Amino acid sequence: MKIFLNLSPGEQRKRLLARIDDPTKNWKFSAADLVERGHWAEYQHAYSEVLAHTSTEYAPWHVVPADHKWFARVAVSAIVVDALAAINPQFPKLDATAIADLKTARTQLLADKE
Numbered sequence: 640m641k642i643f644l645n646l647s648p649g650e651q652r653k654r655l656l657a658r659i660d661d662p663t664k665n666w667k668f669s670a671a672d673l674v675e676r677g678h679w680a681e682y683q684h685a686y687s688e689v690l691a692h693t694s695t696e697y698a699p700w701h702v703v704p705a706d707h708k709w710f711a712r713v714a715v716s717a718i719v720v721d722a723l724a725a726i727n728p729q730f731p732k733l734d735a736t737a738i739a740d741l742k743t744a745r746t747q748l749l750a751d752k753e
Contacts, residue, residue, distance in 0.1 A: 644705035
């Protein structure tokens with residue numbers, strides 16, 4: 640499962656300003672963010688190439704709009720839930736030896752008086 644959180648330049652600008660304006664978020668700001676922001680178009684092209692060349696039927700990319708954190712979180716949660724439902728994960732089944740080992744460990748722990 641591969642998820643790409645797609646943020647718009649306007650939202651990125653807003654979040655960077657919040658990091659500058661809010662003293663509790665100052666630690667999140669890096670001047671390098673502004674330098675990299677200058678390469679927005681190049682990054683978008685690179686992301687497009689990566690998504691196009693690495694998305695497969697078995698492991699597709701899910702592009703999630705991320706300007707609104709609440710929406711991104713709901714969308715990502717839905718993707719994960721759908722993937723889990725599709726694979727139907729199960730707890731591993733223990734064989735007789737493993738069950739016997741558990742019983743032995745339980746007996747040892749109950750006998751341990753500290």
